[in-house]
Amino acid sequence: MSKVIACPSESYAKGPYPERADSREFAIDRWLRATSARFLSGLGKWDRSSDRFIACVECRGDGLQGLPVADLQSLVRRVALDLRRRGLHFDAVVEAFALIREMSAITLGKRHYSVQLRGGYALIRGHIAEMSTGEGKTLTATLAAATAALGGMPVHVVTVNDYLAARDAEEMEPLYRALGLSVGVIQQDLSPEQKRANYAADITYCTNKDLGFDYLRDRLQLKDWPSRSRINLKRMLHGEASVPDLLLRGLHFAIVDEADSVLIDEARTPLIISGNGESYMTEEIFKAAIAAAEGLTPDSDYELAATERVARLKPAGIAKVRKQCAGQCGIRHLESVWTDLVTQALTARYLYHKDRHYLVRDEKIHIIDEYTGRLMSDRTWEYGLHQLIEVKERCALSPQKITLARITYQRFFRRYLHLSGMTGTGKEVAAELWSVYRLKTSKIPTHRPVQRIHYPSRVFATQEDKWRAVVESVRVETRERGRPVLIGTCSVAASELLAELLTQAGLEHRLLNARQDAEEAQLVAAAGQAGVVTVATNMAGRGTDIKLASGVKDRGGLHIILTEFSESGRIDRQLYGRAGRQGDPGSAEAIVAVEDDLFRHHLPGVMRVFLRLAVVSPGWIRVFLFLAQYRAERKNARIREQTLVSDRKIDRMLAFAGKESS
C-alpha cells in the first residue's frame, strides 16, 4: 500500500469503504465514543464568560502557588476523577487549568500567561484560538489537551510536520508526566506496532498527513469486516472471531496547530491510499506521450493553468494528438485515454519542476510537500503523472497504482467529536472555518506588544536585481549590524541559487531545504546567533522557534528577508513571525521581483508594467500585492469548494447505493 497525492484538479473517488464492523473492540470503541460524548456534554451547561473563567483560574492558581509537587499531584488525581464523573464541568475545568498551570511552572519553568489561559479556554470550547506568532501556542495547547486527557479522552495534537510534532511532544512531556499522563509521537517512519503504541498514549502528537493516512488504513482494515450478524454466526460456529489490529482509538478530541494550513490550505488535496494495480501502460507509451506533448504548440494547441497545475488541450491540439499519435503503442482504440495521457504529459513536462515540486535522488522522484517544504518520499502522484515525470527525468518507472481509499480533510476532521485549533493567521479564513467545520475563531490578545519593524517592500524588475539586493541586505544586517538573518525562499532551486550568490559575495551561511534537512534542529538552534545567516525554504516558514542568543536583542533581534510573496498573505506573515516573538525586537522586509510567480499569474499585465517601471510607491506595492493575493486566494477557495462539492456528490451516490464512504 502506498500514499498518493491527488492532483488538485482531479477529485473523484473510486470504491466505497463501508463500515460494517462489530466486535468486542468495536463495542469498546463505541462505548468510548459515547463516554466522550457524555464527557463533552458538560460544555453545554457553561453559562459564564471567558473573563469569569480566567478570573476563576487565576484566583484558584493563587491558592495553589507554592504547594509541593506531591500535593499538586493528589489534587490532579482528584480533578481527574471529577472530570471522568461529571465531564467538562465548569468548576472541574477551572481546577484542572489552575493545576496544569502550576505544574507547568514547576516542571517547565513556564507559567501560562493570562492570554494563554484565554487561548486554552477557546480550545476547550471547540474554537480556533487566533494567537499571534510566537505567543506560545505549544504551551497553550497543554491546558486543553491535559484537561481532556485527565477526563479519559484520547487526545490528538495535530501539527504540520514531523519536526514540530516531535519537538512539541518532547518539550511538553515533563509536564504531562508530572500530571500522570502518557505522551506518544507519530513519525513517518514508525512501524504499525510503534504507531499503535503511540496512539494508545493519553495524548498523541502527530501530523495531519500521518493521522489521515492511518485513519484510512484502519478504514481499509474494517472494509472486509463482516456485519454484526455474520460475526455472531462466526462466533457460534468457530468460537471467537478475529478482529483487525487498528492503529487509532477513534476520533475523539483534536487540537489542530497551524489550523489555517491544515484545515484550509491542505484541504485542496484529498488523502488517497493506493495499491499496486495492473496497467497496460508501458514505458514506451509514457515516452510517446511526452514526445507528443513536446510536439504541440503552446496557445494554439494547449493552454496551461499554472496555479492549478493543469494543462488543457484545445480542439486543434486534440485533432493533432489524435492524428499524429493514435495507433501508437497499440492503444488506438482508446483515443480518449491517449488524449488524457498527452494532457498529463503536458502537465508533467511544463508544470512540474525539478527542485521545486520534486527532487531526483537515487534515480527516484521524491515529492516536495508544497506546504511544508519537506520530502514525502513514500508518496506518488496519481493518474500516470508520477510515471510521466519519471520518464521525463529518466528514472526507473514505478508501478502504477489504483485507489483503495480516499478522504478529504474537510470530511476527516469533521468526524472528531471535539475539534479545536490554533493559528497565528486565522482572520482571513474565519468564515470558511465556520462554514466548513463549524469552528468559531476567537482572537486572543498578545502577552506583550509586538515590536517587529517592517521595512518597506522592494520590487525589482528582474530576478538578478532582486538577488543582488538580497545579498546586499544580508551584508548590511550581518556585517554592519551583527544581527542574525533568516531568508525565506520559495523552492530548493531558489535557496541553492541564493546560497551560491552568498558564497560568491564571501558571506557565510547555512542552508535548510528538502535536500539538506538532516540537521534541521541544529540549524534552527544556531539561527538566532549574532551574524548567522540561514537560507531556508518554507521548511522554516511555520512553527519554527528561533531563540535569540545573548546580546542579539540589543542589536535589533532577528531580521527576516522574504524573497517571494506566496499566494496567501498568511504564509508570508508566518515567515515574518519568526522574528519579534514574545515581545522581542526584530524586523522583516520583502525583496521581490515582478517576474515572481504571484505577480506573473495573478496580476493583470498593465499592473505588471507599472511595477516594472518602478513608478509605484510602497503604498501602491501594497495595493498590487493585496490584489494578486486576493485573486490567488479566491481561486484556491474555488478549488476547495469543488473538492467539497464532489465529496458530497460521492457521499450521496454511495448513500443511494446503500453504502458508506471513507
Ligand SMILES: Nc1ncnc2c1ncn2[C@@H]1O[C@H](COP(=O)(O)OP(=O)(O)OP(=O)(O)O)[C@@H](O)[C@H]1O
Ligand atoms: N508562559 C510562558 N513563559 C515563558 N516562555 C514562554 C511561555 N509561553 C511560551 N513561551 C516561549 O515562547 C516561545 C514561542 O513559543 P511557541 O513556539 O509555542 O509559539 P507559537 O505561538 O507556537 O509560535 P508559531 O506561531 O510561530 O508557531 C518559546 O520559546 C516558548 O518557550
